[in-house]
Amino acid sequence: MLPHALLPVVTIGALRIGWILGGAVTVEFVFGRPGLGSLLIRALGQRDYPVVQGCLLMLALAVMLGTLIGDLAQASMDPRVRESKS
Amino acid sequence: MIEHKKKPSLSQRLASLSVIRAFGSKLGKVSGGMMILLVLVAIFAPWIAPFDYASQNLLNANVAPSWPHLLGTDEFGRDVLSRLIYGARTSLSVSATAIVISISAGMTLGAAAGYFGGTFERVVMTVVDLTWSFPDILIALIFVAILGPGLTSTMFAIAIAYLAQFTRLTRAQIVRLKNETFIEATINLGAKPSHILLRHLLPNALAPVIVVGMLAIGDGIVLEATLGFFGLGAQPPTPSWGAMMSSGTAQLFLSPWVIIFPGVVVAITVISVNLFGDELIRALDIRERIKED
Numbered sequence: 343m344l345p346h347a348l349l350p351v352v353t354i355g356a357l358r359i360g361w362i363l364g365g366a367v368t369v370e371f372v373f374g375r376p377g378l379g380s381l382l383i384r385a386l387g388q389r390d391y392p393v394v395q396g397c398l399l400m401l402a403l404a405v406m407l408g409t410l411i412g413d414l415a416q417a418s419m420d421p422r423v424r425e426s427k428s
Numbered sequence: 429m430i431e432h433k434k435k436p437s438l439s440q441r442l443a444s445l446s447v448i449r450a451f452g453s454k455l456g457k458v459s460g461g462m463m464i465l466l467v468l469v470a471i472f473a474p475w476i477a478p479f480d481y482a483s484q485n486l487l488n489a490n491v492a493p494s495w496p497h498l499l500g501t502d503e504f505g506r507d508v509l510s511r512l513i514y515g516a517r518t519s520l521s522v523s524a525t526a527i528v529i530s531i532s533a534g535m536t537l538g539a540a541a542g543y544f545g546g547t548f549e550r551v552v553m554t555v556v557d558l559t560w561s562f563p564d565i566l567i568a569l570i571f572v573a574i575l576g577p578g579l580t581s582t583m584f585a586i587a588i589a590y591l592a593q594f595t596r597l598t599r600a601q602i603v604r605l606k607n608e609t610f611i612e613a614t615i616n617l618g619a620k621p622s623h624i625l626l627r628h629l630l631p632n633a634l635a636p637v638i639v640v641g642m643l644a645i646g647d648g649i650v651l652e653a654t655l656g657f658f659g660l661g662a663q664p665p666t667p668s669w670g671a672m673m674s675s676g677t678a679q680l681f682l683s684p685w686v687i688i689f690p691g692v693v694v695a696i697t698v699i700s701v702n703l704f705g706d707e708l709i710r711a712l713d714i715r716e717r718i719k720e721d
Contacts, residue, residue: 361563368565368654372677383658386573394573398566405561 345419352419356412363404449711450704456711459703466697470516479507481514482665490683500685502675508686511667512693518668519697522579522661523648526586531641533587534594535630541595542602543625552595560592568651569660577660585655586648597640601633636714639705646701653694669694 367379374380378397385393417423450456469476478496485505493500499508537556541549559567568585575581605611606629614624649669655661656670664671669690676687 363563365563365565367569368657371658382569386569386660389573394570398570401562401566 349416349420352412352415356408356415359404359408359411363401447708447711450707452711453707455703456707459700459707462696462700463704466516466700467520469513470520473513473517477507477510477513479510481506481511481667490679490686492683493685499689500683502672502686503679503683508672508689511672512669512689515667515669515672515690516693518579518662518666519649519652519670519694522583522652523586523645526583526648526652527590527641527645529583529587530590530644531594531637534591535598535633535637537591538595538598539602539625539630539633542599543606543621543629549599553599556592556595559588560596564589564647564651565654568655569658572655572660577663579662579666582652582655582661586651589651590644590648593640593644594637597637598633601636602629605629605632635712639708639712639714642708643702643705646698646705649694649697649701653690 363378366377367382369375370377370379371383378400382394382397385391385397413423451460478498483506485501488497488501488505489503491497491501491505497507497509499512501507502511537552541552567589568582571585571588572581575584611624611628614628619627652661652668653670653673656668656672657674659671659674662668662671672690673687673694676683676690680687
């Protein structure tokens with residue numbers, strides 16, 4: 343029962359990883375935590391475009407990795423996905 | 429928008445009726461009334477506001493809510509209530525304009541992609557999905573960084589952040605409608621693609637897009653407040669709810685009213701916009717059509 347109920351949760355959860363990082367931008371800024379988000383905001387303020395590009399590259403990689411992990415987790419849980427891929 | 433001389437199109441008639449029907453329930457009355465009140469406050473700001481939004485009075489800085497400063501004053505002694513009232517102008521107009529830009533561009537792109545298909549559709553949808561995969565706040569931040577801080581760039585940033593939503597929704601509607609019998613009949617009667625798109629496809633795709641646009645105005649207000657909070661939106665002394673909260677964080681424990689009231693106003697606005705949007709969905713009975721994409 344549980345694996346079946348878990349499938350949509352895993353899908354949404356994997357898609358949300360990128361969004362969590364985006365939300366972290368605000369939280370880091372408000373509470374003054376050093377991190378990717380506050381680095382991005384500071385670089386934007388100083389017009390430091392290479393740093394902005396680097397931050398966005400890391401965020402894009404995180405989104406892609408999150409989606410990949412979600413797909414792999416789903417394949418390991420759902421035989422239908424596993425069979426159709428092979 | 430298409431203007432019918434003799435009679436309004438079906439979806440226009442539907443929308444105008446449904447706005448009234450959305451007011452039918454108790455929730456619709458409260459949320460719709462709240463929205464109308466906010467718009468009126470924004471329009472008549474100079475007559476309602478008790479003080480000038482920019483006039484400083486350093487002797488009266490950080491005064492707690494009391495008479496005559498009903499919601500207190502901020503660190504420069506400016507009246508919080510007056511700034512909130514003028515801030516409604518900034519927030520509502522920026523958000524609404526941005527969503528209108530977003531809907532126009534999104535509907536054009538989505539309709540063209542859905543109708544013509546092929547390589548064009550693939551390119552458009554790939555680019556749109558690219559912006560869709562990032563959180564809206566990040567997209568908005570990037571575009572404000574490119575365009576420079578200010579209200580105009582905030583507007584375009586919000587418009588681009590929500591473009592994907594409208595493009596996808598319109599495309600889904602067009603693709604669904606394209607194979608209906610009445611479109612086939614119109615094609616067989618020899619109608620040109622522009623006629624089919626403007627007269628038959630877009631009017632039928634309009635209702636869900638308008639409702640989603642309505643809900644997006646709520647998100648747009650939050651996004652505008654967030655950008656203002658980062659200091660990238662309205663530049664001082666223009667009042668904006670987000671910028672007010674940002675200046676309030678420095679003295680959160682000393683004078684909490686500077687940050688609490690803008691937050692409360694943003695929350696009330698967004699909640700009433702979302703509730704009214706939900707009522708509109710119920711009145712139009714298009715929940716399935718919005719969900720299908």
